[in-house]
Amino acid sequence: MSTQRGNTQRCRPQKHKNKTAFKNNLHDTSHRTKLINTIQVSNVCVRCKEIIEWKIKYKKYKPLTQPKKCVKCDQRKVKQAYHVMCVDCGMKLGVCTKCCESKEIITTKPNxxxxxxxxxxxxxxxxxxxxxxxxxxxxxxxxxxxxxGTQEKSKxxxxxxxxxxxxxxxxxxxxxxxxxxxxxxxxxxx
Missing domain, CATH: 1.20.5 (Single alpha-helices involved in coiled-coils or other helix-helix interfaces)
Known part of the structure; x- marks a missing residue:
């Protein structure tokens, strides 16, 4: 039994396995789902990007209906869900706009x-x-x-x-x- 005290090794494979992968637009072809699937996550660190992409993939992402307040400038400029800082403050401080930590920031090219x-x-x-x-x-x-070609400047x-x-x-x-x-x-x- 896997819950037995001291038994940390499981001897059998998991009981319930999915035969097919989850598709978040299989039965829901609404405009909102299509919009969520086209979101490009940017101005965040690698870990936060993976978290938000997981939410999008498994239909857990809830988009904002109104802009949120930025934790730095206290203006309603945060337009992405799960972000706590506006893009301007994040770029100025060089931090992730979700976790507010100074890690390597991923930016994507504009669509x-x-x-x-x-x-x-x-x-x-x-x-x-x-x-x-x-x-x-x-x-x-x-x-x-x-x-x-001679000078390495970022975009x-x-x-x-x-x-x-x-x-x-x-x-x-x-x-x-x-x-x-x-x-x-x-x-x-x-």
């Missing part, structure tokens, strides 16, 4: 919809710049891509670098627009 959204934002930002600034930024981007660092350069160009553009008003001091009526 097609997110990538389209980011591309559209970048195009809008580029179109808001004048031609000269736009060409400067495009030269800077091509220079960064050329240095990619996040490259994105932050490009964003900072774009903001720098935008600020200098606004300064130039404001400097045009310096000629208002000269009046033709003198």
């Amino acid at each position: 097609d919809q997110e990538q389209l959204k980011l591309d559209n934002e970048m195009k809008n930002l580029l179109q808001s710049l004048p031609e000269r600034k736009r060409r400067t930024f495009l030269r800077y981007m091509s220079k960064q891509n050329g240095e990619e 996040e660092e490259q994105k932050e670098d490009l964003k900072s350069k774009l903001e720098e160009l935008k600020i200098s553009n606004n300064d130039e627009l404001n400097s045009d008003s310096d000629f208002d001091d000269f009046d033709l009526s003198d």
Whole structure:
């Protein structure tokens, strides 16, 4: 008997075995189940990622209906279930957004919809710049891509670098627009 005191070894195989693997969408083909199955777990450590993927696989995952409060910034920015910290705070502190421990963080590339959204934002930002600034930024981007082979920068660092350069160009553009008003001091009526 396996519950016998001191008997730590079981001599027989388990009594009930599943003949087929569990499928979480076998009888439930609802929109919610399809949505849950397409979730990509990111900004968490390896262990937390495995835990959340297990919940998704065995139909235990309960998505959030409203954003939760972040434990660091106290704003309602946590949109993923089982996470306790928003992505911004997690990236800033370099910790897992689920267990809040500083381990190796797994990030996934954005899916097609997110990538389209980011591309559209970048195009809008580029179109808001004048031609000269736009060409400067495009030269800077091509220079960064050329240095990619020689220098090992992560994608996040490259994105932050490009964003900072774009903001720098935008600020200098606004300064130039404001400097045009310096000629208002000269009046033709003198």
